[in-house]
Amino acid sequence: MKTTGTPRTARAVRTPGGLSFRLDVRTCTVVGLLLAAAFAAGVVLIGTGDFPMSAADVLGTLVGQGGQGQEFIVRELRLPRVLVGLLVGACLGLGGALFQSVSRNPLGSPDVLGLSQGATAGALAVIVLFSGSATAVTLGAFAGGLVTGLALYLLAWKQGVHGYRLVLVGIGVSAVVTAVNGYLITKADFVDASRAVVWMTGSLNGRDWTQVRPLLALCAVLVPLVLAGARGLRMLEMGDDVAHALGVRVERVRLLLMGSAVLLVAAATAAAGPVGFVALTAPQLARRLTRSPGPNLVPSLCMGATLLVTADWASQRAFGADQLPVGVVTGVLGGVYLLWLLVTERRAGRI
Numbered sequence: 210m211k212t213t214g215t216p217r218t219a220r221a222v223r224t225p226g227g228l229s230f231r232l233d234v235r236t237c238t239v240v241g242l243l244l245a246a247a248f249a250a251g252v253v254l255i256g257t258g259d260f261p262m263s264a265a266d267v268l269g270t271l272v273g274q275g276g277q278g279q280e281f282i283v284r285e286l287r288l289p290r291v292l293v294g295l296l297v298g299a300c301l302g303l304g305g306a307l308f309q310s311v312s313r314n315p316l317g318s319p320d321v322l323g324l325s326q327g328a329t330a331g332a333l334a335v336i337v338l339f340s341g342s343a344t345a346v347t348l349g350a351f352a353g354g355l356v357t358g359l360a361l362y363l364l365a366w367k368q369g370v371h372g373y374r375l376v377l378v379g380i381g382v383s384a385v386v387t388a389v390n391g392y393l394i395t396k397a398d399f400v401d402a403s404r405a406v407v408w409m410t411g412s413l414n415g416r417d418w419t420q421v422r423p424l425l426a427l428c429a430v431l432v433p434l435v436l437a438g439a440r441g442l443r444m445l446e447m448g449d450d451v452a453h454a455l456g457v458r459v460e461r462v463r464l465l466l467m468g469s470a471v472l473l474v475a476a477a478t479a480a481a482g483p484v485g486f487v488a489l490t491a492p493q494l495a496r497r498l499t500r501s502p503g504p505n506l507v508p509s510l511c512m513g514a515t516l517l518v519t520a521d522w523a524s525q526r527a528f529g530a531d532q533l534p535v536g537v538v539t540g541v542l543g544g545v546y547l548l549w550l551l552v553t554e555r556r557a558g559r560i
Contacts, residue, residue, distance in 0.1 A: 236499045236508060243495075243511035247295060250518040254294075255287045257525055285417075293416040293480055294521050294535070295514045296424040298487055300477035302513020303435065303506060305488030306495070307470035310442050310504040311463055312375045315550060318489035319474040320543075322379030325485070326386040327357025328478035329409055333390055336405045337397040346408065347420075347479045354475025357386060362467060411484035411536020413521055420480045427476050431469050435506060438466055442504050484536045486543020487513050487520075493550065 256262040260282055262270075269275050270283040301319070308317045319325050331353020335341035341349065365378040390409075394402055441462040474488065494516075495508035517535065520542070524533040 233499070233501060236501055236505070239495070239498045240508055240511055243508065243515050247511065247515040247518060250515060250522060251291045251295060254291050254518055254522045254525075255283055257522060258282075258287065289417045289421050290413050290521075291518060292421045293424065294413050294518045296421070296428060297413075297477040297481045297484065298491070298513040298515070298517030299428065299510045300424070300473040300513070301484065301488040301517070302491035302495070302509040302511070303432065304470040304473040304477070305513070306492035306504055306506050306509035307435065307442070307466050307473075308488070309492050310446055311467055311470075312373075313446060314373065314376050315493055316489075317376055317379075318486075319470075320485055320489050321376065321383065322361060323383030323386050324354055324357055324361070324471060324474050325478055325483040325488075326383050326390060327360075328354035328475050329483050330386050330389050330393070331356070332408055332479075332482075333393040333405050336408070337393045337401050340401060344419075350479035350482075351475045354478055355471060357382065358467070358471030358475070362464070407534075408482050410534040411482035411539070412534035413481055414534070416481070424476060424480055427472065431473060432510070435466065435469050438462055439504065439506055442466060442506075446502075446504065482534075482536060484517065485540040486547065487516055487539055489550075490543050490546045491516055493546075 252264050252267050256264060256267045262279065262283070266275065266279065267283060270279045271288075275283065305318050308319060308322065309315055311317065328350040332346045332350035334353070335346045335349030339345065361375070361379055361382055364382065365375045367374065394405060397405060441457045444457045445459065445463065477484070491513035492505060492509040495505045495512040496502075498512075499505055499508050501508075517539070520538040521535045524535045524538045527538075
Protein backbone atom coordinates (compact mmCIF):
# COMPACT_ATOMS: atom_id res chain seq x y z
CA MET A 210 0.00 0.00 0.00
CA LYS A 211 1.33 3.40 -0.91
CA THR A 212 1.25 6.02 1.80
CA THR A 213 0.97 9.73 1.21
CA GLY A 214 1.78 12.81 3.25
CA THR A 215 4.55 13.53 5.69
CA PRO A 216 5.37 10.63 8.02
CA ARG A 217 4.80 11.42 11.68
CA THR A 218 7.42 10.80 14.34
CA ALA A 219 6.06 10.01 17.79
CA ARG A 220 7.51 8.67 21.00
CA ALA A 221 5.81 6.63 23.68
CA VAL A 222 6.29 8.00 27.21
CA ARG A 223 5.50 6.03 30.36
CA THR A 224 5.01 7.73 33.73
CA PRO A 225 6.06 6.18 37.08
CA GLY A 226 2.38 5.58 37.83
CA GLY A 227 2.04 3.28 34.84
CA LEU A 228 0.30 5.71 32.50
CA SER A 229 1.60 5.89 28.95
CA PHE A 230 1.03 8.36 26.16
CA ARG A 231 2.54 9.34 22.85
CA LEU A 232 4.36 12.59 22.16
CA ASP A 233 4.57 13.95 18.65
CA VAL A 234 8.19 15.06 18.19
CA ARG A 235 7.39 17.72 15.57
CA THR A 236 4.60 19.21 17.68
CA CYS A 237 6.83 19.34 20.77
CA THR A 238 9.56 21.01 18.72
CA VAL A 239 7.13 23.61 17.38
CA VAL A 240 5.80 24.34 20.88
CA GLY A 241 9.35 24.74 22.20
CA LEU A 242 10.31 27.11 19.40
CA LEU A 243 7.13 29.17 19.86
CA LEU A 244 7.75 29.47 23.61
CA ALA A 245 11.32 30.59 22.93
CA ALA A 246 10.07 33.10 20.35
CA ALA A 247 7.44 34.45 22.76
CA PHE A 248 10.04 34.84 25.52
CA ALA A 249 12.49 36.57 23.17
CA ALA A 250 9.80 38.89 21.82
CA GLY A 251 8.72 39.70 25.38
CA VAL A 252 12.29 40.61 26.41
CA VAL A 253 12.73 42.81 23.34
CA LEU A 254 9.36 44.46 23.97
CA ILE A 255 10.26 45.21 27.61
CA GLY A 256 13.44 46.90 26.40
CA THR A 257 11.54 49.03 23.87
CA GLY A 258 10.40 52.56 24.69
CA ASP A 259 11.55 56.08 25.46
CA PHE A 260 14.13 54.58 27.84
CA PRO A 261 15.62 51.74 25.74
CA MET A 262 17.26 48.80 27.47
CA SER A 263 19.37 45.96 26.13
CA ALA A 264 18.25 42.37 26.49
CA ALA A 265 20.99 41.78 29.07
CA ASP A 266 19.77 44.73 31.15
CA VAL A 267 16.17 43.49 30.94
CA LEU A 268 17.11 39.97 32.04
CA GLY A 269 19.31 41.33 34.82
CA THR A 270 16.51 43.53 36.10
CA LEU A 271 14.02 40.64 36.02
CA VAL A 272 16.28 38.61 38.32
CA GLY A 273 16.80 41.56 40.69
CA GLN A 274 20.14 42.90 39.49
CA GLY A 275 18.96 46.20 37.99
CA GLY A 276 19.09 49.72 39.36
CA GLN A 277 16.16 51.39 41.09
CA GLY A 278 15.09 53.21 37.95
CA GLN A 279 15.33 50.07 35.85
CA GLU A 280 13.36 48.11 38.43
CA PHE A 281 10.51 50.64 38.27
CA ILE A 282 10.45 50.81 34.47
CA VAL A 283 10.56 47.06 33.98
CA ARG A 284 8.45 45.73 36.84
CA GLU A 285 5.82 48.46 37.13
CA LEU A 286 5.50 49.85 33.59
CA ARG A 287 6.56 47.36 30.95
CA LEU A 288 6.40 43.84 32.40
CA PRO A 289 2.62 43.99 33.12
CA ARG A 290 1.96 45.12 29.53
CA VAL A 291 3.97 42.23 28.13
CA LEU A 292 2.30 39.71 30.45
CA VAL A 293 -1.15 40.98 29.46
CA GLY A 294 -0.14 40.63 25.81
CA LEU A 295 1.06 37.07 26.32
CA LEU A 296 -2.03 36.05 28.29
CA VAL A 297 -4.49 37.75 25.91
CA GLY A 298 -2.79 36.16 22.91
CA ALA A 299 -2.82 32.77 24.60
CA CYS A 300 -6.54 33.10 25.46
CA LEU A 301 -7.42 34.14 21.92
CA GLY A 302 -5.31 31.40 20.33
CA LEU A 303 -6.78 28.68 22.54
CA GLY A 304 -10.34 30.04 22.22
CA GLY A 305 -10.03 30.21 18.44
CA ALA A 306 -8.72 26.63 18.28
CA LEU A 307 -11.67 25.42 20.35
CA PHE A 308 -14.26 27.15 18.18
CA GLN A 309 -12.66 26.02 14.93
CA SER A 310 -12.47 22.44 16.18
CA VAL A 311 -16.04 22.37 17.52
CA SER A 312 -17.44 23.90 14.34
CA ARG A 313 -15.07 21.87 12.13
CA ASN A 314 -14.62 25.02 10.08
CA PRO A 315 -11.52 27.27 9.76
CA LEU A 316 -13.86 30.28 9.76
CA GLY A 317 -15.28 29.33 13.17
CA SER A 318 -13.47 32.17 14.92
CA PRO A 319 -14.72 34.56 17.64
CA ASP A 320 -14.20 37.40 15.16
CA VAL A 321 -16.60 35.79 12.70
CA LEU A 322 -19.05 34.36 15.27
CA GLY A 323 -19.68 37.73 16.92
CA LEU A 324 -18.17 37.11 20.36
CA SER A 325 -15.69 39.97 20.07
CA GLN A 326 -18.49 42.26 18.89
CA GLY A 327 -20.65 41.14 21.82
CA ALA A 328 -17.93 41.97 24.30
CA THR A 329 -17.53 45.33 22.57
CA ALA A 330 -21.27 45.96 22.96
CA GLY A 331 -21.02 45.32 26.70
CA ALA A 332 -18.13 47.76 27.04
CA LEU A 333 -19.85 50.41 24.90
CA ALA A 334 -23.04 50.15 26.93
CA VAL A 335 -21.06 50.87 30.11
CA ILE A 336 -19.17 53.76 28.49
CA VAL A 337 -22.07 55.41 26.66
CA LEU A 338 -25.00 54.76 28.99
CA PHE A 339 -23.30 54.94 32.38
CA SER A 340 -19.92 56.66 31.79
CA GLY A 341 -18.43 53.83 33.81
CA SER A 342 -14.93 53.51 35.17
CA ALA A 343 -12.22 51.37 33.58
CA THR A 344 -13.11 48.49 35.90
CA ALA A 345 -16.79 48.78 35.00
CA VAL A 346 -15.92 48.78 31.28
CA THR A 347 -13.89 45.60 31.76
CA LEU A 348 -16.77 43.90 33.58
CA GLY A 349 -19.21 45.11 30.93
CA ALA A 350 -17.08 43.64 28.15
CA PHE A 351 -16.84 40.33 29.99
CA ALA A 352 -20.61 40.21 30.54
CA GLY A 353 -21.29 41.15 26.91
CA GLY A 354 -19.11 38.30 25.68
CA LEU A 355 -20.85 35.79 27.95
CA VAL A 356 -24.34 36.91 26.90
CA THR A 357 -23.39 36.74 23.22
CA GLY A 358 -21.91 33.27 23.65
CA LEU A 359 -25.08 32.04 25.36
CA ALA A 360 -27.27 33.54 22.63
CA LEU A 361 -25.09 31.98 19.95
CA TYR A 362 -25.38 28.53 21.51
CA LEU A 363 -29.16 28.74 21.99
CA LEU A 364 -29.81 30.05 18.48
CA ALA A 365 -27.58 27.40 16.89
CA TRP A 366 -29.13 24.56 18.89
CA LYS A 367 -31.26 22.08 16.96
CA GLN A 368 -30.79 18.55 18.21
CA GLY A 369 -27.19 19.57 18.86
CA VAL A 370 -24.89 22.30 17.61
CA HIS A 371 -23.37 21.63 14.21
CA GLY A 372 -20.52 23.39 12.46
CA TYR A 373 -21.98 25.31 9.54
CA ARG A 374 -25.13 26.24 11.47
CA LEU A 375 -22.94 27.66 14.22
CA VAL A 376 -20.96 29.73 11.72
CA LEU A 377 -24.06 31.00 9.91
CA VAL A 378 -25.82 31.93 13.15
CA GLY A 379 -22.62 33.58 14.33
CA ILE A 380 -22.44 35.74 11.20
CA GLY A 381 -26.01 36.88 11.81
CA VAL A 382 -25.34 37.58 15.49
CA SER A 383 -22.22 39.52 14.55
CA ALA A 384 -24.18 41.70 12.11
CA VAL A 385 -26.87 42.48 14.69
CA VAL A 386 -24.40 43.30 17.46
CA THR A 387 -22.30 45.43 15.11
CA ALA A 388 -25.40 47.47 14.31
CA VAL A 389 -26.07 47.88 18.05
CA ASN A 390 -22.51 49.09 18.54
CA GLY A 391 -22.94 51.65 15.78
CA TYR A 392 -26.15 52.89 17.38
CA LEU A 393 -24.45 53.28 20.77
CA ILE A 394 -21.64 55.30 19.21
CA THR A 395 -24.10 57.68 17.53
CA LYS A 396 -25.86 58.26 20.86
CA ALA A 397 -22.67 59.06 22.78
CA ASP A 398 -21.37 62.55 23.43
CA PHE A 399 -17.98 63.56 22.05
CA VAL A 400 -15.93 62.54 25.09
CA ASP A 401 -17.60 59.13 25.52
CA ALA A 402 -17.50 58.47 21.77
CA SER A 403 -13.75 59.19 21.66
CA ARG A 404 -13.18 56.92 24.64
CA ALA A 405 -15.28 54.18 23.04
CA VAL A 406 -13.44 54.36 19.72
CA VAL A 407 -10.07 54.09 21.47
CA TRP A 408 -11.26 51.02 23.38
CA MET A 409 -12.72 49.42 20.23
CA THR A 410 -9.36 49.59 18.47
CA GLY A 411 -7.75 47.08 20.80
CA SER A 412 -4.63 48.18 22.65
CA LEU A 413 -2.19 47.17 25.39
CA ASN A 414 -1.37 50.74 26.35
CA GLY A 415 -1.66 51.46 30.07
CA ARG A 416 -2.15 47.83 31.07
CA ASP A 417 -0.96 47.03 34.59
CA TRP A 418 -1.08 44.30 37.22
CA THR A 419 -4.84 44.73 37.73
CA GLN A 420 -5.34 43.10 34.31
CA VAL A 421 -2.62 40.48 34.77
CA ARG A 422 -3.94 38.79 37.91
CA PRO A 423 -7.52 38.00 36.74
CA LEU A 424 -6.26 36.72 33.39
CA LEU A 425 -3.65 34.55 35.07
CA ALA A 426 -6.20 33.10 37.48
CA LEU A 427 -8.66 32.37 34.66
CA CYS A 428 -5.99 30.67 32.57
CA ALA A 429 -4.84 28.62 35.57
CA VAL A 430 -8.38 27.19 35.84
CA LEU A 431 -9.52 26.93 32.23
CA VAL A 432 -6.38 25.79 30.40
CA PRO A 433 -6.02 22.51 32.37
CA LEU A 434 -9.79 21.98 32.06
CA VAL A 435 -9.65 22.41 28.27
CA LEU A 436 -6.58 20.21 27.88
CA ALA A 437 -8.30 17.50 29.92
CA GLY A 438 -11.11 17.53 27.33
CA ALA A 439 -8.74 17.33 24.35
CA ARG A 440 -9.45 13.65 23.74
CA GLY A 441 -13.19 14.26 23.53
CA LEU A 442 -12.54 17.18 21.20
CA ARG A 443 -10.53 14.95 18.85
CA MET A 444 -13.41 12.51 18.80
CA LEU A 445 -15.88 15.32 18.02
CA GLU A 446 -13.84 16.27 14.95
CA MET A 447 -14.75 12.87 13.48
CA GLY A 448 -18.46 13.62 13.78
CA ASP A 449 -21.09 13.33 16.49
CA ASP A 450 -22.13 9.77 15.61
CA VAL A 451 -18.56 8.45 15.71
CA ALA A 452 -17.82 10.32 18.94
CA HIS A 453 -20.97 8.96 20.57
CA ALA A 454 -20.09 5.43 19.47
CA LEU A 455 -16.67 5.86 21.09
CA GLY A 456 -18.27 6.74 24.41
CA VAL A 457 -18.06 10.54 24.29
CA ARG A 458 -20.92 12.50 25.85
CA VAL A 459 -21.16 14.75 22.82
CA GLU A 460 -23.27 17.68 23.99
CA ARG A 461 -21.74 17.71 27.46
CA VAL A 462 -18.21 17.91 26.04
CA ARG A 463 -19.23 20.48 23.40
CA LEU A 464 -20.97 22.69 25.95
CA LEU A 465 -17.99 22.51 28.33
CA LEU A 466 -15.48 23.39 25.63
CA MET A 467 -17.60 26.13 24.07
CA GLY A 468 -18.24 27.63 27.49
CA SER A 469 -14.50 27.62 28.20
CA ALA A 470 -13.80 29.23 24.82
CA VAL A 471 -16.37 31.96 25.46
CA LEU A 472 -14.84 32.71 28.87
CA LEU A 473 -11.33 32.86 27.40
CA VAL A 474 -12.30 35.20 24.56
CA ALA A 475 -14.49 37.40 26.77
CA ALA A 476 -11.70 37.78 29.34
CA ALA A 477 -9.14 38.59 26.63
CA THR A 478 -11.42 41.19 25.07
CA ALA A 479 -12.21 42.71 28.46
CA ALA A 480 -8.48 43.06 29.20
CA ALA A 481 -7.23 44.49 25.90
CA GLY A 482 -10.25 45.38 23.79
CA PRO A 483 -11.28 43.56 20.60
CA VAL A 484 -7.87 42.59 19.20
CA GLY A 485 -8.88 41.24 15.82
CA PHE A 486 -7.96 38.07 13.96
CA VAL A 487 -5.49 36.53 16.43
CA ALA A 488 -8.09 33.87 17.27
CA LEU A 489 -8.56 33.20 13.55
CA THR A 490 -4.94 33.01 12.44
CA ALA A 491 -3.15 31.42 15.42
CA PRO A 492 -4.81 27.95 15.19
CA GLN A 493 -4.35 27.82 11.42
CA LEU A 494 -0.69 28.80 11.57
CA ALA A 495 -0.10 26.32 14.39
CA ARG A 496 -1.70 23.53 12.39
CA ARG A 497 0.44 24.33 9.37
CA LEU A 498 3.61 24.27 11.45
CA THR A 499 2.84 21.04 13.30
CA ARG A 500 1.20 19.36 10.28
CA SER A 501 -1.04 17.62 12.78
CA PRO A 502 -4.75 17.05 12.01
CA GLY A 503 -5.88 17.38 15.64
CA PRO A 504 -7.12 20.51 17.44
CA ASN A 505 -3.53 21.62 18.26
CA LEU A 506 -4.58 23.32 21.49
CA VAL A 507 -1.14 23.89 23.04
CA PRO A 508 0.50 25.03 19.77
CA SER A 509 -2.41 27.42 19.14
CA LEU A 510 -2.05 28.85 22.65
CA CYS A 511 1.68 29.43 22.14
CA MET A 512 1.17 30.82 18.64
CA GLY A 513 -1.43 33.33 19.88
CA ALA A 514 0.91 34.59 22.60
CA THR A 515 3.81 34.93 20.16
CA LEU A 516 1.71 36.68 17.53
CA LEU A 517 0.33 39.29 19.90
CA VAL A 518 3.59 40.32 21.57
CA THR A 519 5.30 40.44 18.16
CA ALA A 520 2.49 42.57 16.76
CA ASP A 521 2.72 44.86 19.80
CA TRP A 522 6.44 45.33 19.18
CA ALA A 523 5.74 46.08 15.51
CA SER A 524 3.05 48.60 16.47
CA GLN A 525 5.63 50.50 18.53
CA ARG A 526 8.69 50.28 16.29
CA ALA A 527 7.72 49.62 12.68
CA PHE A 528 6.05 52.97 12.01
CA GLY A 529 8.65 55.43 13.24
CA ALA A 530 7.46 57.91 15.81
CA ASP A 531 3.80 56.94 15.27
CA GLN A 532 2.76 54.23 17.70
CA LEU A 533 -0.29 52.27 16.59
CA PRO A 534 -2.63 50.25 18.81
CA VAL A 535 -1.85 46.57 18.47
CA GLY A 536 -5.39 45.93 17.19
CA VAL A 537 -4.62 47.91 14.05
CA VAL A 538 -1.62 45.72 13.22
CA THR A 539 -3.42 42.42 13.89
CA GLY A 540 -6.46 43.66 11.97
CA VAL A 541 -4.45 44.44 8.83
CA LEU A 542 -2.43 41.22 8.91
CA GLY A 543 -5.42 39.10 9.89
CA GLY A 544 -7.61 40.62 7.18
CA VAL A 545 -5.03 39.70 4.55
CA TYR A 546 -4.83 36.18 5.98
CA LEU A 547 -8.64 35.85 5.97
CA LEU A 548 -8.79 36.77 2.28
CA TRP A 549 -6.10 34.20 1.52
CA LEU A 550 -7.97 31.57 3.56
CA LEU A 551 -11.23 32.25 1.72
CA VAL A 552 -9.49 31.91 -1.66
CA THR A 553 -7.85 28.66 -0.53
CA GLU A 554 -11.12 27.21 0.77
CA ARG A 555 -12.92 28.18 -2.45
CA ARG A 556 -10.29 26.52 -4.63
CA ALA A 557 -10.56 23.40 -2.51
CA GLY A 558 -14.33 23.38 -3.08
CA ARG A 559 -15.22 23.69 0.60
CA ILE A 560 -17.09 27.02 0.24
